[in-house]
Amino acid sequence: MLKDEVLQLVDKGLMLPLMEEFYTIQGEGYHKGTAAYFIRVGGCDVGCHWCDVKESWNAGTHPPTSIDAIVENAAKYSDTIVVTGGEPLTWDMNPLTRALKTKNLQTHIETSGAYKLTGEWDWICLSPKKNKLPEGIIYKKAHELKVIVYNKHDFIFAEEQAAKVNKNCILYLQPEWSVSDKIVPKIVDYVMENPKWKVSLQTHKYLNIP
Numbered sequence: 001m002l003k004d005e006v007l008q009l010v011d012k013g014l015m016l017p018l019m020e021e022f023y024t025i026q027g028e029g030y031h032k033g034t035a036a037y038f039i040r041v042g043g044c045d046v047g048c049h050w051c052d053v054k055e056s057w058n059a060g061t062h063p064p065t066s067i068d069a070i071v072e073n074a075a076k077y078s079d080t081i082v083v084t085g086g087e088p089l090t091w092d093m094n095p096l097t098r099a100l101k102t103k104n105l106q107t108h109i110e111t112s113g114a115y116k117l118t119g120e121w122d123w124i125c126l127s128p129k130k131n132k133l134p135e136g137i138i139y140k141k142a143h144e145l146k147v148i149v150y151n152k153h154d155f156i157f158a159e160e161q162a163a164k165v166n167k168n169c170i171l172y173l174q175p176e177w178s179v180s181d182k183i184v185p186k187i188v189d190y191v192m193e194n195p196k197w198k199v200s201l202q203t204h205k206y207l208n209i210p
């Protein structure tokens with residue numbers, strides 16, 4: 001296919017820069033412990049300094065892949081599909097989720113909410129970032145809010161974000177991995193004092209799975 005043609009298809013969300021896909025156990029948040037197929041889409045310019053998948057940022061390093069091929073493959077592994085990245089909302093997620101829904105698959109997204117919400121989602125995990133705050137409707141639609149705690153100020157940020165989500169949204173504090181030893185005791189104290197919050201750990205990293 002010609003380069004321009006590919007770019008147009010990516011622009012329409014009919015092709016996506018696919019970094020990796022894998023069948024694993026959802027490690028984080030409400031669905032932790034549940035088997036799911038992960039689709040990791042490249043491209044993110046939010047720039048979290050502690051991001052654990054910086055290799056995903058440059059969309060140009062990941063092959064544009066047709067969503068039909070992605071969906072055909074995903075359906076073989078699981079009925080729960082987690083779309084992550086990179087920042088999946090960099091792209092139009094409507095075609096991908098429509099195709100997943102045609103196969104009766106459950107669609108979950110991991111997103112910072114930094115860009116316009118597209119796609120049809122059964123579960124939205126919103127993990128807002130200070131450097132590019134979510135806008136608009138996603139606060140009303142999120143099923144879980146997962147704030148990464150790197151330092152003490154992140155508790156204040158977490159409360160600001162919790163004030164914006166819908167009343168059914170489940171609230172999680174997740175330690176930033178590299179400072180876990182130091183920050184976990186602070187999160188534990190905070191959750192005991194503010195029990196509307198729950199702890200989320202990156203359990204896949206303890207299980208040594210993707």
Ligand SMILES: C[S@@+](CC[C@H](N)C(=O)[O-])C[C@H]1O[C@@H](n2cnc3c(N)ncnc32)[C@H](O)[C@@H]1O
Nearest residue numbers: 050051052085086087110111112127175176177
């Ligand atoms: C890599 S991001 C991709 C999806 C989207 N860009 C986002 O940030 O929500 C997937 C999840 O991992 C979290 N995460 C990334 N780096 C982390 C780290 N070093 N420690 C803990 N959680 C991290 C993000 O906040 C997000 O909830």
Ligand SMILES: Nc1nc2[nH]cc(C(=O)O)c2c(=O)[nH]1
Nearest residue numbers: 025026027028084110204210
């Ligand atoms: N097992 C597993 N669970 C996850 N939950 C969210 C992840 C992500 O990177 O979006 C992730 C991941 O990379 N692996």
Ligand code: SF4
Nearest residue numbers: 044046047048051086
């Ligand atoms: S928004 Fe997500 S993918 Fe992008 S830098 Fe932050 S954690 Fe990494």
Ligand SMILES: [Mg+2]
Nearest residue numbers: 052053084210
């Ligand atoms: Mg991850």
